[in-house]
Amino acid sequence: MSLVTDLINLDLSDTTDKIIAEYIWIGGSGMDLRSKARTLDGVVSDPKKLPKWNYDGSSTGQAPGEDSEVILYPQAIFKDPFRRGNNILVMCDAYTPAGEPIPTNKRHNAAKIFSHPDVVAEVPWYGIEQEYTLLQKDLKWPLGWPVGGYPGPQGPYYCGAGADKAFGRDIVDSHYKACLYAGINISGINGEVMPGQWEFQVGPSVGISAGDELWVARYILERITEIAGVVVSFDPKPIAGDWNGAGAHTNYSTKSMRNDGGFEVIKKAIGKLQLRHKEHIAAYGEGNERRLTGRHETADINTFTWVRNFLFAAIIFQNSEISVSAVKIQQIS
């Protein structure tokens, strides 16, 4: 297979100016990622200079069969860690041919809000802690777990090392470097409480770019697990019982919150979040009722609570794919 690897790793910059652009979009479930590649005549670094493209929406549950064209608008460019050279990954959002965002396109409205001058002035920061579980292919049982059985109870696995405690570190470490190479603001990784579960963090990133970076980091992760022969799951509660779930704690702050007197601004914002708890939970994705039970380091899904810790200055929402069940405030001392 080394000849195949040689070809995959060919550095084309000696032979052609052409580059390969992998256009990435979110599919009909709102969580599945899709991509396809095209050749461009030369290097491009500004997403606005990339051509729009299209795909068959009836194949992704995003359009009916008789009128299935969906248009891809390039929004963000990252270096391609798989093809390297001058090749790129392009994060896109999806529109009808008439220019309307299709229903699964949440980015469009978010970008509008983030570009409002009042919002721009507040420089909103996001730090997103993406948890995920690695599963054995075909069995869908976590990586490293005995088939037909369970590992020892939680305790030794959080940030653990060793063949009996850390399952799949090669995936995690290659993902870390691949994201840094790509230009994603990946700030760290750690092994999680449930064995076979890991976390990476993206941020602090400003506004819409936090979303773009998180989605491309998810894309790179699933491409890596594809190579490794392992399934990646973002399910909030992959294993029922005395095992932690997988969420996406989201850290957030604005300029006013970071300045003197910020704690009062934070409290006001928390007050507002509390008023919309049910609507927010509904927007945060499927399955969180299985995770947010009040046990395993979560709050109950129907409860909005907040707590102040003196660790760092940011509002921390306990999230799963951006769902709020509790707010924890931590302030840098």
Next chain:
Amino acid sequence: MSLLSDLVNLNLSDSTEKIIAEYIWIGGSGMDMRSKARTLSGPVSDPAKLPKWNYDGSSTGQAPGEDSEVILYPQAIFRDPFRRGNNILVICDTYTPAGVPIPTNKRCAAAKIFSHPDVVAEIPWYGLEQEYTLLQKDVKWPLGWPLGGYPGPQGPYYCGIGVDKAFGRDIVDAHYKACLYAGINISGINGEVMPGQWEFQVGPSVGISSGDELWAARYILERITEVAGVVLSFDPKPIQGDWNGAGAHTNYSTKSMRNEGGYEIIKKAIEKLGLRHKEHIAAYGEGNERRLTGRHETADINTFKWA
């Protein structure tokens, strides 16, 4: 096995001027590809300067045993992505010793048409979307499918990622770069609706060169699957049932079609195509009646329609 790879990857340009030319042709079925290599004394970039060659046509179903010599005429050169250096791939077509194209040689007549001054002036563009299926060696069941069973139904696989959705991406990605390296105008790739099925696109290319580039791309693909231990299939309907087939959607335009008022030209051309539907279908190869059913994103084989 590392010594073998070292030798395969030897860069000869330090030690000799000689290059290796792999001559490629289409065999007796009209779809099987054949090739053999020869040494040349130095680099060549013009196909007209390459020597003609010959092969044993009785071994490829292209000539009788008692008069089996078939002559290879070099027509297009590409850089060899396997041997690299100054080594080349040469797309050829096939003639009798008397200079007559043998029956499987469709290129000769096509090249004549494409070189007609009226056709040259119209700069005909082709964009070819070649679909194909990867099959497990020996069992001929698609790559990634469970033996004796089926994967989940179509839906997640089109442009999908992940070990449970994309089967064989290393082949597809190696092929993409190999074709770019070779100088083929490969414009993109994507995973297809049926799992284990993929597509690459060649073009827009002008006239006869689109055919040469497509065949060179098919050759490179089968050489890569050979290394990967996987079988390549261009069969139009490899798996019966609720699974998409594999076609080669062909995008086409002429200068007049691309200019102002082009839509009327296009409509006229479509009408002409409609008059010859049966003849064209017959020329498009074996097995399309299994693919063109009216289901799975196709039209029925007997129906000519446009939208």
